[in-house]
Amino acid sequence: MTITVPAEPFSFTFDPRQTALMCIDFQRDFVEAGGFGESLGNDVSRLRTTIEPTQRVLAAFRELGTTIIHTREGHRPDLTDLFPAKRDRGNPTLRIGEEGPMGRLLVRGSRGHDIIPELAPIEGEVVLDKPGKDSFYGTDLETILRARGITRLIVTGVTTEVCVQSTVRAANDRGFECLVLSDCTSSYFPEFHESALAMFSAQGGIVGWVADSAALLGAIK
Numbered sequence: 001m002t003i004t005v006p007a008e009p010f011s012f013t014f015d016p017r018q019t020a021l022m023c024i025d026f027q028r029d030f031v032e033a034g035g036f037g038e039s040l041g042n043d044v045s046r047l048r049t050t051i052e053p054t055q056r057v058l059a060a061f062r063e064l065g066t067t068i069i070h071t072r073e074g075h076r077p078d079l080t081d082l083f084p085a086k087r088d089r090g091n092p093t094l095r096i097g098e099e100g101p102m103g104r105l106l107v108r109g110s111r112g113h114d115i116i117p118e119l120a121p122i123e124g125e126v127v128l129d130k131p132g133k134d135s136f137y138g139t140d141l142e143t144i145l146r147a148r149g150i151t152r153l154i155v156t157g158v159t160t161e162v163c164v165q166s167t168v169r170a171a172n173d174r175g176f177e178c179l180v181l182s183d184c185t186s187s188y189f190p191e192f193h194e195s196a197l198a199m200f201s202a203q204g205g206i207v208g209w210v211a212d213s214a215a216l217l218g219a220i221k
């Protein structure tokens with residue numbers, strides 16, 4: 001089965017059996033008030049526009065039986081995997097590992113670290129904990145994808161220019177073809193969102209493809 005999606009810079013074709021849907025870091029810490037994203041001084045409401053379209057895409061891929069991978073950015077409770085280069089960023093009154101309204105920021109096991117209930121994983125889906133922005137760094141993501149013969153990724157998640165961009169670039173360097181869904185990704189900075197999307201598909205798709213969820217869902221029907 002082959003599906004062709006109208007996309008930038010040209011059509012993206014995929015076989016759902018050799019594709020994974022990536023849901024990157026849809027965690028309370030980024031998308032809800034009181035989390036890490038807000039501690040950095042950001043308005044999280046902009047990110048919440050991704051939830052509804054991503055719910056529709058998740059439902060469609062669950063129906064197709066495609067591999068679905070949810071990532072979570074975070075650290076061990078003892079913070080032994082947290083570099084000072086990452087810890088010493090943002091608002092110094094509330095850093096990674098410190099106690100916020102949803103528990104310790106970006107620490108595995110805390111309420112804030114978990115995926116939002118609207119996009120919660122179900123039985124059989126992969127949940128991948130990662131210490132960095134790039135989902136391949138310090139994880140077994142590449143092994144999981146290669147073991148299933150996956151060659152293409154459909155990418156949703158937050159934020160566009162941080163964890164989504166890092167992951168898509170790392171995937172492209174490993175030979176995976178990526179379609180980024182423009183309305184299923186968002187940034188605290190609208191201009192960064194637009195620029196990151198433009199950078200993926202510029203120069204003939206130097207990093208990947210971009211389409212909106214309606215184009216994808218229309219192609220699946």
Ligand code: TIU
Nearest residue numbers: 025073158159162163164
């Ligand atoms: N998941 C992800 O993008 N992590 C970030 O820290 N993003 C920000 O935009 N800060």
